[in-house]
Amino acid sequence: MNIQQLKKEMKSCIPPHIIERGLDYYEEGYVSEITLQNNIVYSLVEGNYGDYEVKIDLKQFIYSECECPYENHCKHMAAVVFAIDKKGLLSVPTAAISDVLNRLEKAELVSILEQLVHRKSEYKDIIAVMLEKMKKME
Structure with missing residues (x-):
């Protein structure tokens, strides 16, 4: 719909x-x-x-x-x-998911990540690795 x-x-x-x-x-x-x-x-x-x-x-x-x-x-x-x-x-x-994510506020993005981690525990490890890579790029 x-x-x-x-x-x-x-x-x-x-x-x-x-x-x-x-x-x-x-x-x-x-x-x-x-x-x-x-x-x-x-x-x-x-x-x-x-x-x-x-x-x-x-x-x-x-x-x-x-x-x-x-x-x-x-x-x-x-x-x-x-x-x-x-x-x-x-x-x-129909829209690129990045466009939708860019319209969300920080709290909404955090909520999405928390829900993903809650639903699938392996996402926690993936997110941790991504955060480590981002720290190294700073």
């Missing part, structure tokens, strides 16, 4: 005033830790009672979930959709 389709599906599930609140949440920096896995975007969104885990289903938005107490599709989901758009996550197959 491309970003235009995702936004269209979001608009069919979330009332406009809730989408506006989601945009505010995105713009205020409440969205963090965005990861993409098997057509699901996982993220944390700061809410009134702590951080809520949000899952955006990229195949069918209607199946997206948020652990906040709101019973329907919510502002936290909308905030994540805006973050997906801004980060260009759905354009990764």
Whole structure:
């Protein structure tokens, strides 16, 4: 699904005033830790009672979930959709991955590396070797 389709599906599930609140949440920096896995975007969104885990289903938005107490599709989901758009996550197959990585902030890059190391321990050794090579080049 491309970003235009995702936004269209979001608009069919979330009332406009809730989408506006989601945009505010995105713009205020409440969205963090965005990861993409098997057509699901996982993220944390700061809410009134702590951080809520949000899952955006990229195949069918209607199946997206948020652990906040709101019973329907919510502002936290909308905030994540805006973050997906801004980060260009759905354009990764067509854009060079380095372009996408260059748009990320340092904390987001660190988060990606930490998640990679957590998922596959051999990445820790690869990253350590790369860091050593970079030190020698200084």
